[in-house]
Amino acid sequence: xIRIGVGQSTQMSPQKAAREAARMAMSRxxxxxxxxxxxxxxxxxxxxxxxxxxxLQSEMNAxxxxxxxxxxxxxxxxxxxxxxxxxxxxxxxxxxxxxxxxLHPLQGQAERIGRTIxxxxxxxxxxEAHSSIGFAFPDTYNFQPKPFFQGILxxxxxxxxxxxxxxxxxxxxxxxxxxxxxxxxxxxxxxxxNGTFNHTIGITQACHPIGNPMMVTRARHNTIxxxxxxxxxxxxxxxxxxxPPEEIREATRLIFVGFPADVTESQFHRGTYLVRSVVGVDxxxxxxxxxxxxxxxxxxxxxxxxxxxxxxxxxxxxxxxAKIHRDHPPSFALYFDCCGRGRxxxxxxxxxxxxxxxxxxxxxxxxxxxxxxxxPIYGVHQFHNYSGILVLISE
Numbered sequence: 001x002i003r004i005g006v007g008q009s010t011q012m013s014p015q016k017a018a019r020e021a022a023r024m025a026m027s028r029x030x031x032x033x034x035x036x037x038x039x040x041x042x043x044x045x046x047x048x049x050x051x052x053x054x055x056l057q058s059e060m061n062a063x064x065x066x067x068x069x070x071x072x073x074x075x076x077x078x079x080x081x082x083x084x085x086x087x088x089x090x091x092x093x094x095x096x097x098x099x100x101x102x103l104h105p106l107q108g109q110a111e112r113i114g115r116t117i118x119x120x121x122x123x124x125x126x127x128e129a130h131s132s133i134g135f136a137f138p139d140t141y142n143f144q145p146k147p148f149f150q151g152i153l154x155x156x157x158x159x160x161x162x163x164x165x166x167x168x169x170x171x172x173x174x175x176x177x178x179x180x181x182x183x184x185x186x187x188x189x190x191x192x193x194n195g196t197f198n199h200t201i202g203i204t205q206a207c208h209p210i211g212n213p214m215m216v217t218r219a220r221h222n223t224i225x226x227x228x229x230x231x232x233x234x235x236x237x238x239x240x241x242x243x244p245p246e247e248i249r250e251a252t253r254l255i256f257v258g259f260p261a262d263v264t265e266s267q268f269h270r271g272t273y274l275v276r277s278v279v280g281v282d283x284x285x286x287x288x289x290x291x292x293x294x295x296x297x298x299x300x301x302x303x304x305x306x307x308x309x310x311x312x313x314x315x316x317x318x319x320x321x322a323k324i325h326r327d328h329p330p331s332f333a334l335y336f337d338c339c340g341r342g343r344x345x346x347x348x349x350x351x352x353x354x355x356x357x358x359x360x361x362x363x364x365x366x367x368x369x370x371x372x373x374x375x376p377i378y379g380v381h382q383f384h385n386y387s388g389i390l391v392l393i394s395e
Contacts, residue, residue: 002093002197002395004332004364005029008075012084014048018055021088026060028364029090034060036098036191038089039067039178040368043168045084049176049183052086057181060090064100066189068137068166069176070368071339076357079349081342081369082169089332089366095395096195099123102179104187110144113188114151118159121192133160133199133391135334136190139175140165140371143188145383152381161381162201162391163190164336164370175371197331198394200324203271203375204317204352206310206341206386207256207303210239213266214301219294223280223287224257227300231286236278239302253277256303256386257290261377263298270313272377275303275385305386307346314355314388321392322359330360330392335367340386342369352388360392 007024011017026034037060045052046069057065072081091098101120103113121134138148143165152159166175177189193199214235218226227235239255259274260267280289294300335356343349356365373384 002091002096002331003029003031004089004091005031006075006087006089006364006366008073008077008085008087010080010083010085014045014052015055017045017084017086018052019059021086022056022059025088025090029092031090031092034062034090034092035064036091036100037062037065038366039065040070040073040087040366041067042072042083042085043069043172045086046172046176049178050181053178053181053183056088062090064098064191065178065180066100066102066191067178068189069168070370071167071169072342072369074335074337074353074365074367074369076362076365079342079353081349087366087368089364093195096193096197098191098193100179100191102177102182102187102189104184106139106186106188107142111147111151114148115155117161117190118152118155121159121161122156130195131197131199132192132194133162134190134192136161136163136188136374137166137177138188139177139186140167141174142186143372149381160376161374162336162389163374164368164389165372167339167369167371193393196395198328200321200392201375202317202321202390203377203384204314204388204390205271205275206305206338206345207258207275208306208309208313209258209268209301210304211302213268213299216294216296216298216300219296222291222293223289224294225285225287232288233281233283233286236281236288236302254304258301258303259292260299261380261382263295266299268301270316274382277385305340305345310341310345311351311355314352318355318359318390321390325392325394328394330363330394332364332393333360334391335365336370336373336389337367338373338386338388339369339371341388356390
């Protein structure tokens with residue numbers, strides 16, 4: 001049996017916030033001891049994290065405590081962005097084991113760390129009846145996803161990892177990872193669940209295709225020169241009919257580029273593509289540059305963030321998960337939501353949460369607003385942007 005409780009606080013005092021959130025979580029779970037405490041603390045509490053953690057442990061005496069900094073938190077009770085906000089989930093179980101990890105430094109060690117975490121996700125599996133899933137909260141500024149995922153694959157092709165990149169409000173220019181009483185940057189914190197449970201993962205996206213998909217006909221590394229035989233910049237500029245060429249660079253924050261996760265696909269289906277920002281345009285070469293390696297022959301599409309489509313996408317994703325869980329309701333949920341969603345997308349808070357609660361009611365839920373998201377597509381781990389990753393755990 002899994003016993004879960006989630007609490008939150010928006011108290012400005014780190015000690016008061018810790019006491020309020022911890023007591024709420026413990027009371028809701030009906031626990032006196034805690035196997036794992038998961039903590040997401042807004043960057044507003046920096047530099048008082050040590051005080052906050054000390055107060056949390058005095059209330060919970062958790063065997064393991066992990067978490068990270070964030071721009072804002074999400075629980076069943078609401079969403080809080082860019083303010084003092086603390087979310088705490090406590091867990092105890094006689095059927096599921098929680099194994100924490102905390103690895104530092106992260107920079108330059110991504111493949112080795114990925115292998116270590118991949119091995120940990122499988123270490124507790126006794127047989128095929130047991131499940132395992134890992135949750136990771138890396139320092140986004142020092143995270144190298146490709147070698148990290150290669151390391152996981154090197155450990156096992158059956159490892160499953162989800163999570164979100166730690167975030168902040170732009171004032172600190174570093175994110176923080178938490179383990180017990182330690183608070184460090186350039187690290188990755190998280191935990192692995194092993195035992196008799198089931199998990200399902202849903203992916204929703206804020207960015208959706210505009211225009212028709214186009215084949216990359218000339219590219220080098222992460223720069224696209226031609227799309228369908230035309231200058232990539234001409235195709236891109238056609239989306240900005242009222243913007244002079246000299247202002248195209250400023251407009252790059254409005255339009256993104258989407259890639260099917262499977263490079264052999266030519267269509268864009270919900271939850272199966274990746275979104276990347278345009279990081280450069282060259283007016284002389286007629287090229288656009290993205291933070292992703294591009295292959296000639298693959299298909300891409302320009303994308304735009306659109307709140308109405310994002311809500312419909314969220315509704316489709318959650319309703320599909322609700323059908324899967326019709327006969328075995330989830331025990332709890334985790335939601336990793338990009339900072340490019342939430343209020344900045346919808347103009348108000350609580351939109352995604354309201355969809356989740358519409359289908360799952362007052363399910364214990366914890367999450368935070370991320371700088372990036374981690375989830376597999378077609379069984380291959382991917383680095384996401386402008387996405388929401390919903391994970392449901394059921395017994």
